[in-house]
Amino acid sequence: MSHPASITPSILNCDVAHLATELERIANADGVHVDVMDNHFVPNLSWGLPVAEAVVRSTRLPVDAHLMIEAADRWAPAYAEAGCQVVTPHVEATQAPVRLARELHRLGAQAGLALRPATPLEAVESVLGELDLLLVMTVEPGFGGQQFIEAMLPKIKRARNLISEQNLSVRLQVDGGVSRQTIERAAEAGADTFVAGSAVYRADDALAEVQALRELASAHQH
């Protein structure tokens, strides 16, 4: 069974000079998605722990940290300590996903795990039971504003099947190119948690955009 559709806007391309105002624009969202990039795991540098802490302090919404960084085992626990509700390192960047998930739980956070588009689901199959959230990337990680990779839809379906077969309640998140044009197909395929960056922040009325995305997703969930 899917969870009710959650919309978690990415603040990657918001106006960081006005962080508090930008967070108010999405006050009706289900969470805030903070993209951490280290210019090694991905060819881009965004921000790290101090900004994640500032976001946690500046919103009442739960914060999910998407860690596009190497040495995830070394750095991910600090995001749990900073008050992020969900911490999502990449499976390609952790040596010990189970130990890391358990460490995140011990620190009071939920444990996520993300997959690059080219990483097969088999990489997480045996550790799904330790997770609260599985993130299937629908763009190559590194930049906002890219086009949704349609070829990820079968992977989302298989991820949903794996979660059901193992009788788990892991959230299935999609991230990258999610908009009114793509969210229905992602929901149909089995996603229940939707990151949308440019679609929300480029809208004149971000609150209305969040609501529209949620309604479209809900209408297409199984």
Ligand SMILES: O=C(CO)[C@H](O)[C@H](O)COP(=O)(O)O
């Ligand atoms: O992880 C990411 C990029 O690596 C971002 O979360 C994602 O790109 C959101 O932006 P958009 O909705 O514009 O694609």
Ligand SMILES: [Fe+2]
């Ligand atoms: Fe992200």
